[in-house]
Amino acid sequence: MNYKKQILEKIATNKEVVGVIGLGYVGLPLAVNFAEAGIKTIGFDKNPDKVDKINHGSNYIEDIRDAVLKEVVDNVSLSATTDFSRMAECDALIIAVPTPLDRFKKPDMSYIEAACTDIGRYMKPGTFISLESTTYPTTTEEVMLPIIMEETKNNSLYKEYYAEQGDPDLPPSGGLRGAAPFWLAYSPERVDPGNKSFHTRNTPKVLGAMTPDGLEIGEALYKKAIDQIHPVSSPRIAEMVKILENTYRLVNISLINELALLAGKMDINIWEVIDAAATKPFGFQPFYPGPGIGGHCIPLDPFYLEHIAKKYNFDLSMIHTAGHINMRMPHYMYIKIATALNRHKKAVNGSKVLFLGVAYKPNINDERESPALEIMDITAHKGGVVSYHDPHIPEVTTNEGNHFKSVELTAQTLENTDVVVLTTNHRAFDVEFIQQHTNMVVDLRNMIKEAGEKVYKL
Secondary structure: OOHHHHHHHHHHOOOOEEEEEOOOOOHHHHHHHHHHOOOEEEEEOOOHHHHHHHHOOOOOOOOOOHHHHHHHHHOOOEEEEOOHHHHHHOOEEEEOOOOOEOOOOOEOOHHHHHHHHHHHHHOOOOEEEEEOOOOOOOHHHHHHHHHHHHHHOOOHHHHHHHHHHOOOOOOOOOOOOOOOOEEEEEOOOOOOOOOOOOOOOOOOEEEEEOOHHHHHHHHHHHOOOOOOEEEEOOHHHHHHHHHHHHHHHHHHHHHHHHHHHHHHHOOOOHHHHHHHHOOOOOOOOOOOOOOOOOOOOOOOHHHHHHHHHHHOOOOOHHHHHHHHHHHHHHHHHHHHHHHHHHHOOOOOOOOEEEEEOOOOOOOOOOOOOOHHHHHHHHHHHOOOEEEEEOOOOOEEEOOOOOEEEOOOOOHHHHHOOOEEEEOOOOOOOOHHHHHHHOOOEEEOOOOOOOOOOOEEEO
């Protein structure tokens, strides 16, 4: 059977079925885009609450308009399931699962491995597979491919194929590294939650496949959901693209964070320094300091890159340093809070500390890897009476397992607090109101332009 011809004909006539594995900030918007294009899309997730919400048209991702999700669900373009055996219905499978770090700061590949196990076990011959999760170069070829190949041996849909082709353990001779009738690719997600200008459809997409046929199929498929595809020569090129994009930001943000700490000791306003430097029309791009870097990509990427670099006996000294500067920022921010309290003859122990914002960036409901959570843990550990307010996140659990519910931001709440810490610069925060009713403010986001007797800046 000519699997390539078959899948390209389906794509050309909108008869393909696309499966998206992982329905979070990356997977769900992508699934909705495919469904909007009139393509039958199945979302796979092990969280039954997410699946139930999607099937009832209930949205939990702010970047997706509620009406759009409801429309694609109502017209049956999009459905969600916890039944991974339904992968057999799909012509293409896109993996958008989490890739966190474990407690030793090593890549946790268990979600990718589990997805590949299910794919190999259930997919039909002639399936296109693309990984979008953040990872290190060589993952597609050296982690995904062996798992999928091994699992196809126990896949009933592959028995006839292998009976015709021979022993699947023999060195393959053509197609995807040979005999296996599927195509494997990597296409890094480029999601920026809360960005009103760039979203899934209009953000150019990098795609690298293991074979020219896989690249051709991947381009034809992704063009249904994304306006511009940028093909590269291999998955490891695409994997390195993702690492480069995020490490570039990590290094520059860590640089400005370290300079901000020094500037504070020297009584220099780092914000004024950056504004002045930004007047240079060439050779400079402004980055801004903060309490640390959050989100699912930038804080994790240096450790993913370090992991693979060690296999090549290569020392990433600059990236290693940048990663650890970022890791230390929450501790330095706690010192800022303690210093402010000390100047008012108060100790952290017993002081009421109100954090404004736990999202890792403004105007979104995403607290993944947010530095605010770590600062809250440190403050609570030192005896501070911690609370928070965030208009986008009603409750949160920190890395240390502390559970908080967002308090109402009222004049009374502010007046009954010893120090208010601006950790996220949400648009909803009225800094004039906050200053009017608070006893002391530690501003980690430059929301208050001038420091004063009761305002302490990063």
